[in-house]
Amino acid sequence: MRADEEAAYQAFFARHHTDLARLAYLITGDPNAAADIAADALVEIWRHWRRVRSTGNPLGYARGVLANTARGWLRRERRERLGLLRSRLSTDEYRGPDVPAVLDVRAALRRLPIRRRECVVLRYAFDVPEKEVAAILGISVGAVKSHTSRGADQLATLLRKAGTVDDLGLLPVLERR
Amino acid sequence: MSHSDDRLRFELRHAADAYVPDSAAIARRAATRRAAAARRDRIRPAAVALAVVAVAVGGVVAVQLNDSSPPAPVAAVAPPPAASSGAASSAAEPPASKRPASEPPSTRPATTPPTRPATTSPGKPPAEPELVAVSGTVDKNSGSNWTQNTVTIKADEAAWVEVTVRVDRTDDATRAGWFTTVPNSDLTFTAKDTPDALLYTYRLKDGAKLRPGTYVFAAQFSHGPGRAHDGDSFEVDVRAGDVDATSRGDFI
Numbered sequence: 001m002r003a004d005e006e007a008a009y010q011a012f013f014a015r016h017h018t019d020l021a022r023l024a025y026l027i028t029g030d031p032n033a034a035a036d037i038a039a040d041a042l043v044e045i046w047r048h049w050r051r052v053r054s055t056g057n058p059l060g061y062a063r064g065v066l067a068n069t070a071r072g073w074l075r076r077e078r079r080e081r082l083g084l085l086r087s088r089l090s091t092d093e094y095r096g097p098d099v100p101a102v103l104d105v106r107a108a109l110r111r112l113p114i115r116r117r118e119c120v121v122l123r124y125a126f127d128v129p130e131k132e133v134a135a136i137l138g139i140s141v142g143a144v145k146s147h148t149s150r151g152a153d154q155l156a157t158l159l160r161k162a163g164t165v166d167d168l169g170l171l172p173v174l175e176r177r
Numbered sequence: 178m179s180h181s182d183d184r185l186r187f188e189l190r191h192a193a194d195a196y197v198p199d200s201a202a203i204a205r206r207a208a209t210r211r212a213a214a215a216r217r218d219r220i221r222p223a224a225v226a227l228a229v230v231a232v233a234v235g236g237v238v239a240v241q242l243n244d245s246s247p248p249a250p251v252a253a254v255a256p257p258p259a260a261s262s263g264a265a266s267s268a269a270e271p272p273a274s275k276r277p278a279s280e281p282p283s284t285r286p287a288t289t290p291p292t293r294p295a296t297t298s299p300g301k302p303p304a305e306p307e308l309v310a311v312s313g314t315v316d317k318n319s320g321s322n323w324t325q326n327t328v329t330i331k332a333d334e335a336a337w338v339e340v341t342v343r344v345d346r347t348d349d350a351t352r353a354g355w356f357t358t359v360p361n362s363d364l365t366f367t368a369k370d371t372p373d374a375l376l377y378t379y380r381l382k383d384g385a386k387l388r389p390g391t392y393v394f395a396a397q398f399s400h401g402p403g404r405a406h407d408g409d410s411f412e413v414d415v416r417a418g419d420v421d422a423t424s425r426g427d428f429i
Contacts, residue, residue, distance in 0.1 A: 010425075013204075013207070017198070017200065017203050017204075018197075018198055018200070019193075021196070021198035021203065022193040022194070022196055022198070023193075025193070025196045025198070026189070026192060026193055031196060031198075034196070034198060035198045035199055035202050035203050035206070036206060038198065038203055039202075039203045039204075039206035039207040039210065040206070040207075040210060042203070042207050043207050043210040043211055046207075046211055104192070105188050105189060105191070105192040106192055109192075120185075120189070121189065124182075124185055124186045124189045124190075125186075125189035125190050125192070125193045126193075152181075152182065152185055155185060156181050156184075156185055159185075159188065
């Protein structure tokens with residue numbers, strides 16, 4: 001890489017690593033994983049920096065790489081959790097009737113199917129335009145609209161219900177079946 | 178946007194901002210992985226002992242100096258095989274238009290040697306990467322009329338360095354003093370005032386090297402009350418082994 005390209009990459013890294021980590025945090029709900037995912041996505045960006053830069057929207061590209069990385073992490077984590085659930089149904093998050101009274105945004109997000117979660121987070125937390133969300137996630141603008149609208153409704157409902165205990169005992173893994 | 182949309186937006190932004198990632202950890206992991214990726218991509222045969230620099234906000238810079246990863250150039254950083262989780266994996270594939278062309282396609286030719294998990298590599302166990310980590314901080318004893326900008330260098334191996342601290346000449350900034358924990362006999366200090374900035378340069382003499390350890394380079398100055406330090410910066414040139422690297426950062 002040439003020196004000016006390296007400098008541009010470093011500036012990109014400095015400017016965006018926090019927001020990329022925050023995106024990973026809202027998608028995964030895991031602060032440690034979020035930092036690792038952001039670092040790995042930034043390395044991918046560096047490997048293809050010349051092309052990424054020529055797209056004119058390196059941040060959009062980086063968000064796409066990050067969303068893929070986060071999804072891979074969630075798949076692995078879910079497999080591990082399923083293994084755990086088979087042996088013991090008592091982890092904090094899945095306590096059933098005695099779910100904590102306050103369901104925070106992070107916990108509520110985790111209950112959204114992944115596409116809805118990605119769309120809601122990109123649109124609402126990061127103000128990414130619908131067309132760009134579509135490019136980032138590799139889906140149509142129509143799909144973005146529908147996922148966002150359903151995801152926002154579901155999230156609002158979950159947050160409203162946070163004071164009650166009904167409906168919250170459902171496992172996300174069961175919802176997806 | 179409806180009222181509930183506004184509320185949702187507020188809550189999501191609040192949740193995002195509440196998370197402050199560890200910039201140093203991100204820089205460190207990125208630096209290590211860049212070295213591994215560079216080896217895997219065979220960017221330059223001569224660059225095996227590659228200097229890898231990653232900058233993070235707050236002036237944390239990590240320079241990887243050695244080739245410490247296990248000799249498993251593909252497995253060390255290969256993404257998980259996409260085909261292993263059935264239907265779920267198709268949704269996770271990056272869109273074709275976005276997928277970097279040099280990434281291996283998910284259907285590899287049968288002749289591709291199997292990747293080897295990094296943990297099973299023979300020989301010496303994977304060592305911690307050797308890094309020269311550079312950070313810039315505003316000393317906590319700084320006050321409304323006096324500031325110390327401090328560059329801290331943590332070297333895992335012997336290194337020659339030149340550190341330059343640039344202080345913006347805003348709010349009547351005036352040079353007050355400097356010090357370093359490097360022995361003065363190994364060092365040349367130069368003060369230079371330009372119309373825009375006060376420059377503090379700490380240069381190791383030819384042939385001198387920092388031994389592994391942590392070193393401080395301090396630049397002190399007085400100024401008018403309430404001076405912002407956004408314009409201050411540092412630059413560090415590092416030479417270790419065959420590696421030359423330059424790091425830049427700000428003071429936080």
